[in-house]
Amino acid sequence: MIAVDTNILVYAHREDSEWHEPAYGRIAGLAQGRSIWAIPWPCIHEFLSIATHPKIFSPPTPLEKALDQVDAWLESPTVVLLQEAEGYWPLVRAMIRSGRIQGPMVHDARIAALCRLNGVSELWTADRDFKRFPGLSVRNPLIEG
Numbered sequence: 001m002i003a004v005d006t007n008i009l010v011y012a013h014r015e016d017s018e019w020h021e022p023a024y025g026r027i028a029g030l031a032q033g034r035s036i037w038a039i040p041w042p043c044i045h046e047f048l049s050i051a052t053h054p055k056i057f058s059p060p061t062p063l064e065k066a067l068d069q070v071d072a073w074l075e076s077p078t079v080v081l082l083q084e085a086e087g088y089w090p091l092v093r094a095m096i097r098s099g100r101i102q103g104p105m106v107h108d109a110r111i112a113a114l115c116r117l118n119g120v121s122e123l124w125t126a127d128r129d130f131k132r133f134p135g136l137s138v139r140n141p142l143i144e145g
Contacts, residue, residue, distance in 0.1 A: 001035070001036050001037060001038055001080070001118075001119060001120050001121055002030065002035075002037045002038070002120070002121065002123075002124055003038040003039065003040060003082060003114075003115050003118075003120040003122070003123050003124070004027065004030070004037065004038070004039050004043065004123075004124050004125075005040075005043055005123060005124060005125035005126075005127060005130070006043040006046040006047050006050065007125060007126045007127055008023050008026065008027065008124050008125060008126065008141070008142070009023075009027070009039070009043060009044075009047045009073075010047060010050050010051055011023035011024075011126070011142070012024045012026070012027040012028075013047070013051055013061065013066075013069050014051065014057065014061070016057070019126070019142050022141075022142045023142060026124065026141045026142070027073070030076070030078070030079075031073065031076035031078070031079065032076070033078060034078065035078060036078050036079075036080060037076075037078055037079055037080070038079065038080045038081070038082050038115075038118065038120060039073065039080075039081055039082070040081070040082040040083075040110075040111050040114045040115065041081055041082060041083050042107065042110055042111060042114070043111065044070055044081070046107075047069075047070070048063075048066050048067070048070065051066045051069075052066050080118075082114040082115065082117075082118045082120070084114065084117075085117060085118075087117060088113060088114070088117055091113045091116060091117055092109055092113035095109045095112060095113055095133055096109045099132050099133065101132075105129060105132075108127070108129055108130060108133075109133065111130075112133035112136050115136055116133075116135055116136055120136070121137060122137045122138070122139055123136055123137070123138050123139070124139060124140070124141045125138060126140050126142060
């Protein structure tokens with residue numbers, strides 16, 4: 001199962017992104033495909049935060065349009081949403097400790113732990129920091145075929 005990180009979601013949504021077309025194509029391929037794919041819940045929240053933030057985008061995505069975008073992704077019959085479950089805390093704790101993670105990287109550890117806990121085979125992201133987490137296959141589908 002492939003999981004999608006926030007940056008790929010933002011690029012797929014924002015038409016003003018230089019990465020919009022390839023990101024949009026990748027997400028559309030997942031959403032319209034037959035294979036199960038995933039979005040971690042924290043990435044949905046972060047997408048809403050980033051897309052609607054006036055200090056990040058000028059103009060930012062209107063809230064209703066951002067909410068509608070999430071609804072569209074969730075309409076895919078093959079999408080699953082990753083959330084914390086039994087075993088999450090020991091896993092994320094170990095990842096944070098072994099990687100000496102602190103500050104904003106704690107959020108990344110959370111995403112990595114959710115992926116590992118839920119059997120994700122590959123995380124699609126443009127964030128190279130995820131390579132710090134052992135046991136998680138990471139790929140940037142925008143530059144890696």
